[in-house]
Amino acid sequence: xxxxxxxxxxxxxxxxxxxxxxxxxxxxxxxxxxxxxxxxxxxxxxxxxxxxxxxxxxxxxxxxxxxxxxxxxxxxxxxxxxxxxxxxxxxxxxxxxxxxxxxxxxxxxxxxxxxxxxx
Numbered sequence: 001x002x003x004x005x006x007x008x009x010x011x012x013x014x015x016x017x018x019x020x021x022x023x024x025x026x027x028x029x030x031x032x033x034x035x036x037x038x039x040x041x042x043x044x045x046x047x048x049x050x051x052x053x054x055x056x057x058x059x060x061x062x063x064x065x066x067x068x069x070x071x072x073x074x075x076x077x078x079x080x081x082x083x084x085x086x087x088x089x090x091x092x093x094x095x096x097x098x099x100x101x102x103x104x105x106x107x108x109x110x111x112x113x114x115x116x117x118x119x
Contacts, residue, residue: 021073021104028115031108032056033066037076038105041088047076049084060084075101 015023024030036055040047053063067086070076079085088099112118 017073018103021075022107024069024073025104025108025111028112028117029056029058030066030069031111031115032117033063034070034075034101034104034108035112037067037070037086038099038101038108041076041099041101045087046079047086049086070101075104 025034033052033056036052037047040051047067049063049067050060052067053060056063064084067076067078067084071078071086074089076086077089079087088101090096091098091100091103109118
């Protein structure tokens with residue numbers, strides 16, 4: 001097998017970002033955070049780590065870690081280095097006014113219902 005064939009095989013088995021996000025949503029804290037972030041981005045256009053921390057009753061540093069993870073996954077972007085303010089990322093192409101995080105909102109709500117956290 002040539003190196004190109006190996007690369008093709010590796011590309012085929014590499015998880016997509018959607019698969020990674022859905023795997024993260026299985027964790028209740030990330031799931032709750034995703035729902036909160038989506039709603040507040042729709043309301044205000046920006047979210048702050050201390051507000052997420054207050055809502056989830058966690059430390060601000062842990063809320064920052066969750067938001068940084070969302071940033072790595074392409075769901076939100078930071079307003080700058082060390083700043084606790086995050087804004088949405090938008091899909092490129094035809095749906096350029098749709099927030100990327102919105103694609104996972106219904107999935108997260110369904111997971112919360114399945115976990116019996118949401119009625």
